[in-house]
Amino acid sequence: MKTRTLMILAIGCGVVIMLAGAVFLFQLTGEPDIAAAVPLGESAAVGDMSVAVLRALETNGVLDVSVRLGGVADEDGAGGFRLIASGRPVSPDFGARSGLCGATTVSSQDCLVRFDVSTADGMSRVLFYERGDDQARWVLDGN
Numbered sequence: 001m002k003t004r005t006l007m008i009l010a011i012g013c014g015v016v017i018m019l020a021g022a023v024f025l026f027q028l029t030g031e032p033d034i035a036a037a038v039p040l041g042e043s044a045a046v047g048d049m050s051v052a053v054l055r056a057l058e059t060n061g062v063l064d065v066s067v068r069l070g071g072v073a074d075e076d077g078a079g080g081f082r083l084i085a086s087g088r089p090v091s092p093d094f095g096a097r098s099g100l101c102g103a104t105t106v107s108s109q110d111c112l113v114r115f116d117v118s119t120a121d122g123m124s125r126v127l128f129y130e131r132g133d134d135q136a137r138w139v140l141d142g143n
Helices: 003-029
Strands: 043-046 049-059 062-070 081-085 088-090 109-116 125-131 134-139
Touching: 043 125, 043 134, 049 125, 062 081, 081 109
Parallel strands: none
Antiparallel strands: 043 049, 049 062, 062 109, 081 088, 081 125, 125 134
């Protein structure tokens, strides 16, 4: 094969790659923006679950979040909570203590989700609840 043919093929491949990148960027502009945070006290429908964050209180490196859950009976209904504390993920501590969230029921119930945030550097706290493909978030800064 001649050098000229190889050069034309290389330029053609480059043009195709650039067009594919342009199409991808165009698709990204059509993506929906991130949903606004749910205000404290308001319910959010997350999949088949109704979730409301009532208040959050941080004491001695432990963040206690009071929530109201209901809508479906599920042994692990409260397992969808995650916290981002100063840019780091923190998993909840469900333990076996009374009042901590666990199984959920069809009727709404108030319970507590506890996080150990003693290793977090700053005061930024964002709580997420995920169920299926749905998600809601609450900004807990300054609460």
